Amino acid sequence: MAVGVGILGSGNIGTDLMYKVLRNPHLHLRMLAGIDPASEGLARARALGVPTSTAGIDAILADPEIRIVFDATSAHAHLKHAPLLKEAGKLAIDLTPASVGPPVVPAIPRPEDAWPDNISMATCGAQATVPIVYAIGRAAAVDYAEIVATIASKSAGPGTRQNIDEFTVATARALERVGGAARGKAIIILNPAEPPIMMTNTIYALVPSVDEKELAGSVEAMVQEIQRYVPGYRLKVPPLVADAPGGDGRLVTVMLEVEGAGDFLPRYAGNLDIMTAAAVRVAEQLAASGRAAA
Amino acid sequence: MPQDGTQAAGAAGQQPRITLVDVSLRDGSHAVGHQFTSDQVARVAAALDRARVPVFEVSHGDGLGGSSLQYGFSREPDMEWLRAAVQNAPNTRVSVLLLPGIGTRRELRQAVELGATVARIATHCTEADIAPQHIALAREMGMTVCGFLMMAHMLPPAELARQARIMEDAGAHVVYVVDSAGALLVEEARERVQALRDALQCEVGFHGHNNLGLGVANTIAALEAGATWLDGSLCGLGAGAGNTQLEVLAAVLDRMGIDTGVDVYGAMDAAEEVVKPILPRPIVIDRDALVIGYAGVYSSFLLHARRAAERFGVEARDILMELGRRRTVGGQEDQIIQVAYELAQRSGARTGP
Numbered sequence: 001m002a003v004g005v006g007i008l009g010s011g012n013i014g015t016d017l018m019y020k021v022l023r024n025p026h027l028h029l030r031m032l033a034g035i036d037p038a039s040e041g042l043a044r045a046r047a048l049g050v051p052t053s054t055a056g057i058d059a060i061l062a063d064p065e066i067r068i069v070f071d072a073t074s075a076h077a078h079l080k081h082a083p084l085l086k087e088a089g090k091l092a093i094d095l096t097p098a099s100v101g102p103p104v105v106p107a108i109p110r111p112e113d114a115w116p117d118n119i120s121m122a123t124c125g126a127q128a129t130v131p132i133v134y135a136i137g138r139a140a141a142v143d144y145a146e147i148v149a150t151i152a153s154k155s156a157g158p159g160t161r162q163n164i165d166e167f168t169v170a171t172a173r174a175l176e177r178v179g180g181a182a183r184g185k186a187i188i189i190l191n192p193a194e195p196p197i198m199m200t201n202t203i204y205a206l207v208p209s210v211d212e213k214e215l216a217g218s219v220e221a222m223v224q225e226i227q228r229y230v231p232g233y234r235l236k237v238p239p240l241v242a243d244a245p246g247g248d249g250r251l252v253t254v255m256l257e258v259e260g261a262g263d264f265l266p267r268y269a270g271n272l273d274i275m276t277a278a279a280v281r282v283a284e285q286l287a288a289s290g291r292a293a294a
Numbered sequence: 295m296p297q298d299g300t301q302a303a304g305a306a307g308q309q310p311r312i313t314l315v316d317v318s319l320r321d322g323s324h325a326v327g328h329q330f331t332s333d334q335v336a337r338v339a340a341a342l343d344r345a346r347v348p349v350f351e352v353s354h355g356d357g358l359g360g361s362s363l364q365y366g367f368s369r370e371p372d373m374e375w376l377r378a379a380v381q382n383a384p385n386t387r388v389s390v391l392l393l394p395g396i397g398t399r400r401e402l403r404q405a406v407e408l409g410a411t412v413a414r415i416a417t418h419c420t421e422a423d424i425a426p427q428h429i430a431l432a433r434e435m436g437m438t439v440c441g442f443l444m445m446a447h448m449l450p451p452a453e454l455a456r457q458a459r460i461m462e463d464a465g466a467h468v469v470y471v472v473d474s475a476g477a478l479l480v481e482e483a484r485e486r487v488q489a490l491r492d493a494l495q496c497e498v499g500f501h502g503h504n505n506l507g508l509g510v511a512n513t514i515a516a517l518e519a520g521a522t523w524l525d526g527s528l529c530g531l532g533a534g535a536g537n538t539q540l541e542v543l544a545a546v547l548d549r550m551g552i553d554t555g556v557d558v559y560g561a562m563d564a565a566e567e568v569v570k571p572i573l574p575r576p577i578v579i580d581r582d583a584l585v586i587g588y589a590g591v592y593s594s595f596l597l598h599a600r601r602a603a604e605r606f607g608v609e610a611r612d613i614l615m616e617l618g619r620r621r622t623v624g625g626q627e628d629q630i631i632q633v634a635y636e637l638a639q640r641s642g643a644r645t646g647p
Binding site: 253 | 362363364366367395396398399400418420424426427605620621623625626628629
C-alpha cells in the first residue's frame with residue numbers, strides 16, 4: 001500500500017516535488033501545504049486534485065495519515081518544524097540547508113535499520129558528487145576529495161545566495177561523512193551565461209594508488225544507479241588518472257552534467273531536480289524499509 | 295562622500311586621495327603557481343612598506359581558501375603568508391581577497407586576527423548578491439571593505455552599476471570595476487567606472503590586467519572617470535600578461551602631478567631588486583596571454599591552459615578561445631580540462647597523460 005506523504009512549502013521546490021510524488025506508485029500525496037493563498041504552487045495542486053492548505057505545518061500535523069513530510073520551506077522554518085514533526089511521529093525529509101538530521105544520499109547503500117527520523121538532503125552539490133566519491137572509494141582509499149559544482153545563475157535562488165558558506169561547508173562535510181573521504185572541500189560557482197548552462201560537477205580525489213579498470217567500473221555502476229532517479233545525470237569526462245600534484249599518489253578527475261527532468265523546474269536546473277528526485281527516492285526507500293509504517 | 299573607514303577620505307568636500315593597492319602577493323600568486331615562500335612574502339612586504347605603498351594584498355590567487363586541486367595548492371597556507379606580510383610592513387595596511395563560494399567567513403575571521411585590515415570580497419560581475427554576508431562581517435570587524443566585480447567586461451555599464459549598488463548597500467566602502475580578463479578597451483573601462491561613479495556614494499576602484507597592453511592606460515582612464523582606488527603589481531606580477539605595472543603607474547601619476555604618497559624610486563627599487571629576481575619567467579604579452587584578453591577569459595586560466603594543452607596534446611590558444619565561446623567565468627578552471635579533453639577526443643590526439 002502506498003505511504004501517505006505531505007509536502008510543506010508551495011514554492012518551486014515544493015511544486016516540483018508534487019509532480020514527482022504524483023508519478024510514484026509507492027507514495028500517496030495527501031497534501032501540499034503552504035502559507036501564501038496566492039501561491040502558484042497551491043493553484044497547480046488544486047487543479048490536479050491534490051488537497052491543499054494555507055495553514056502550513058499545522059495542516060500537516062493534523063493529518064495522522066501523513067507518515068513522511070518533505071520540508072521545502074527554508075532553513076529557518078525547518079528548525080521550527082523539525083521538533084514538531086518528530087513529536088508527531090512523522091519522518092522528515094529536509095530539502096532546506098538546516099542540516100538538522102544526518103545527510104543521506106539515496107544511491108549510497110545503508111543498513112535497513114539505520115534510518116533517522118530527520119533526513120537532510122544536504123546540498124545539490126552533495127547529491128551530485130558524494131556518490132562519485134563513494135564510488136571512487138570502492139576502488140581506492142580517498143585521502144582527499146574536492147568538488148566544484150557550477151550552476152546556472154538563474155537556478156540559484158535567494159536561499160542558496162544568502163547561505164553560500166553553509167553550502168560549501170555542508171557539502172564538504174557530506175563528502176567526508178557519506179562519501180567516505182578522509183578530508184573534503186567544496187567550491188560552488190554561479191555562471192550567468194544565456195541560455196543557462198546545465199549543472200556541471202567536477203570531482204577530484206587524491207588516492208595512494210588505484211586500479212583504473214576497477215575505478216571505471218565502479219564509477220559507471222554508480223552513474224547508472226543515479227540515473228534510475230535522475231535520468232539526466234551523465235558522465236562528461238570518465239575517470240582520468242594522473243600523478244598527484246607533488247608526485248605523491250594519484251589524482252582522479254571525473255566530470256559530469258546534470259540535466260533536470262523538467263517536471264516543473266526548467267531542464268537546466270539539474271541542481272534543483274537532483275534534490276527533489278533524490279528526496280522522492282529516499283521516501284520510496286523509507287516506504288520499502290517499513291520505517292514509514294512505524 | 296566616502297564613508298567612514300576609508301583612509302582616503304580628505305577634508306569635507308575634497309576629492310579623496312588616490313589609494314594605490316599592490317597585488318603582487320595575491321594576483322602574483324597565479325603567476326608563480328601559488329608557490330610563494332613566507333620568506334619571499336616578507337621581503338616583498340618590507341619593500342612595499344619602504345616604498346610607502348598604502349595597501350597591499352596577500353592571499354592565494356583565488357582568495358583565502360583558494361588552495362585546492364582546482365586552482366593549485368599553495369606551497370604554504372595563506373595564513374602563514376599573511377603573518378609574514380603583517381610582521382614586515384608596520385606602516386602598510388594589509389588586504390585579503392575572498393571569493394564567496396571558495397572561501398568562507400571563517401577564513402576572514404582568521405585573517406583579521408592576524409592583522410588584515412582591508413577585505414576585498416569578489417564575485418562574478420552579475421552575482422553581487424552572494425557577497426552581502428561577507429561584506430557585512432568584514433565591516434563588523436572594522437575592516438575597510440571593497441566589493442570586487444570581476445570580469446566586468448561581460449556586463450554593460452548600467453547593469454554593472456546596479457550590481458555595484460548591491461555591494462554598496464551591503465556596506466562596501468569601495469566598489470571595484472575588475473578587468474579580470476584584461477579585455478576592456480580604454481573607452482569601455484572609462485564608461486564602466488563612470489557608471490559606478492554616477493550610481494554610488496562610496497569610492498570606486500579599478501583593477502586592470504595587461505593582456506591587451508592597456509593596463510596603465512585603462513587605469514588612467516578610470517582615474518579620470520572618478521576611480522580613487524587603483525590596483526597594480528610590481529613588475530606587473532599577476533595572472534595572464536600581468537596587472538597594471540605598479541611602479542610605472544606610480545611614476546605616471548607623479549608626472550601627472552597626483553600625489554599618491556608612494557615613493558616612486560622606492561617602488562622602482564622594490565620591483566627591480568625584490569620582485570624581478572623571483573619572477574619565474576618574464577611577465578610579457580605572449581601569444582596565449584594576448585588570446586586571453588582578445589577572447590575575454592579569466593587571466594588565471596593561462597598557466598592551467600598551458601598545462602592542459604601539454605597533457606592532452608592540443609593548443610592552449612584553442613582551449614582559451616573555446617572557453618571564451620562558452621562564456622566561462624572566473625573560477626571555472628575545471629572547464630579547461632573538459633575543453634582540452636573534448637578537443638583531444640575530436641582531433642584523435644592523446645586522451646590522457
